[in-house]
Amino acid sequence: MTPKTFRIKSFGCQMNVYDGERMAELLAEQGMSAAADGDDADLVVLNTCHIREKAADKAYSDVGRLRREDGSKPLIALAGCVAQAEGAEARKRAPMIDIVVGPQAYHRLPDMVAQTTRGGRPVDIDMPAISKFDALPARRRASPSSFLSVQEGCDKFCTYCVVPYTRGAEISRPWQDVVDEARALVDAGAREIVLLGQNVNAWADGSRGLADLIRALAEYDSLERIRYTTSHPMDMGDDLIAAHGEIAKLMPYLHLPVQSGSNRILKAMNRSHSVESYLRTLEKMRAARPDIALSGDFIVGFPGETEEDFTQTLQIVDEVRYASAYSFKYSPRPGTPAATMEDQISREVMEERLERLHERIGQHQLAFNRSKVGMSTRVLVERKGRHQGQMIGRSPWLQSVHFETSAQPGDIVDVTLVSAGPQSMAGAEAERVAA
Numbered sequence: 001m002t003p004k005t006f007r008i009k010s011f012g013c014q015m016n017v018y019d020g021e022r023m024a025e026l027l028a029e030q031g032m033s034a035a036a037d038g039d040d041a042d043l044v045v046l047n048t049c050h051i052r053e054k055a056a057d058k059a060y061s062d063v064g065r066l067r068r069e070d071g072s073k074p075l076i077a078l079a080g081c082v083a084q085a086e087g088a089e090a091r092k093r094a095p096m097i098d099i100v101v102g103p104q105a106y107h108r109l110p111d112m113v114a115q116t117t118r119g120g121r122p123v124d125i126d127m128p129a130i131s132k133f134d135a136l137p138a139r140r141r142a143s144p145s146s147f148l149s150v151q152e153g154c155d156k157f158c159t160y161c162v163v164p165y166t167r168g169a170e171i172s173r174p175w176q177d178v179v180d181e182a183r184a185l186v187d188a189g190a191r192e193i194v195l196l197g198q199n200v201n202a203w204a205d206g207s208r209g210l211a212d213l214i215r216a217l218a219e220y221d222s223l224e225r226i227r228y229t230t231s232h233p234m235d236m237g238d239d240l241i242a243a244h245g246e247i248a249k250l251m252p253y254l255h256l257p258v259q260s261g262s263n264r265i266l267k268a269m270n271r272s273h274s275v276e277s278y279l280r281t282l283e284k285m286r287a288a289r290p291d292i293a294l295s296g297d298f299i300v301g302f303p304g305e306t307e308e309d310f311t312q313t314l315q316i317v318d319e320v321r322y323a324s325a326y327s328f329k330y331s332p333r334p335g336t337p338a339a340t341m342e343d344q345i346s347r348e349v350m351e352e353r354l355e356r357l358h359e360r361i362g363q364h365q366l367a368f369n370r371s372k373v374g375m376s377t378r379v380l381v382e383r384k385g386r387h388q389g390q391m392i393g394r395s396p397w398l399q400s401v402h403f404e405t406s407a408q409p410g411d412i413v414d415v416t417l418v419s420a421g422p423q424s425m426a427g428a429e430a431e432r433v434a435a
């Protein structure tokens with residue numbers, strides 16, 4: 001039976017969220033419709049993440065849960081990075097899976113669905129690089145803040161990371177494709193565009209780099225904000241840093257993962273930067289844009305990490321004073337060099353270090369948020385809040401701000417930040433403050 005309704009569940013990074021949106025558009029173009037919340041769907045796409053073991057396991061436990069009470073099941077497509085990493089093997093672990101489709105092949109999803117109606121159980125994990133973008137329908141819908149993937153894959157081969165294997169070689173989408181898609185998103189109502197790539201700051205088309213792209217997008221009148229993520233410290237060029245001081249629409253926020261504060265561990269991770277070179281980059285960034293909010297990623301318990309190495313990680317957190325940061329326990333991934341390194345760290349040690357790191361990051365997050373209390377700023381409204389009349393949006397520094405307003409998603413509102421928590425800010429709309 002040809003499915004009429006679908007549901008797409010995306011896990012993991014923003015690039016997966018973007019891919020999920022594009023799959024939804026593709027299926028809608030085929031005449032299918034998204035199942036309403038709580039309703040059963042004929043086709044369920046699990047758009048999975050392979051970055052840590054826990055995320056990958058979740059994919060399989062979610063497949064199991066799709067069995068209906070009457071014993072039937074929807075058509076199940078395993079998509080994303082678990083599909084890429086495991087291919088047909090995935091079906092050995094979860095025989096309920098009908099379709100296996102990798103992140104570079106999902107433009108062929110409608111064909112694969114058609115094959116299942118003829119009794120097929122297709123697997124497609126080809127990596128034809130960039131061709132999926134040519135095969136996808138044009139963008140007609142946008143959120144106030146919309147993602148736009150400008151680059152796929154990664155060539156850095158950090159020793160802990162599966163991304164170079166699951167997403168393939170690093171490839172930048174051509175300039176014209178990106179500006180066309182950005183234009184379509186803006187025409188469909190996007191007020192903010194977040195440019196996405198695994199090493200987005202290495203995006204290039206010929207001699208043009210990310211700073212040039214941002215400059216071009218800043219010319220679009222109704223586009224108010226531009227962000228980009230995730231960046232690699234080695235690709236943080238002077239032109240991009242300078243752009244933060246020159247382009248008002250480029251938001252004062254930079255996510256620049258460092259992973260560890262120990263040069264010894266950075267070397268074992270094959271990170272190709274040192275603590276010192278990382279800090280110099282941030283210094284330049286702060287000189288170009290003094291109010292920049294800095295964010296990062298950390299891994300604790302990488303093989304061989306000593307208490308001294310970990311102390312250096314705490315030190316770099318104090319030195320940078322991150323506005324936000326994400327930290328993870330090291331998870332050995334099949335096929336990566338670090339998985340077979342000696343001196344794997346015990347779970348207890350990892351948990352204890354993660355807790356200390358969380359606490360330290362939390363202190364800086366709260367301090368950053370508190371430093372903004374009393375400030376008037378502009379908030380891009382994104383969605384309804386928990387209480388009647390309350391909306392939630394983002395400050396330029398990517399803080400989540402809740403406040404009472406009659407404004408709607410997509411509006412940009414003058415707000416005074418009135419109080420700070422570790423994860424969010426309360427605001428008051430400008431007129432209310434004056435009244």
Ligand code: 5AD
Nearest residue numbers: 160161257297298299328329330331
């Ligand atoms: N274990 C734990 N964390 C990882 N990350 C990437 N690979 C692993 C792994 N094997 C983290 C890094 C990266 C973020 C997206 O996920 O910090 O920046």
Ligand code: SF4
Nearest residue numbers: 154156157158161163
């Ligand atoms: Fe993974 Fe390193 Fe590439 Fe980031 S830069 S995706 S951590 S290999």
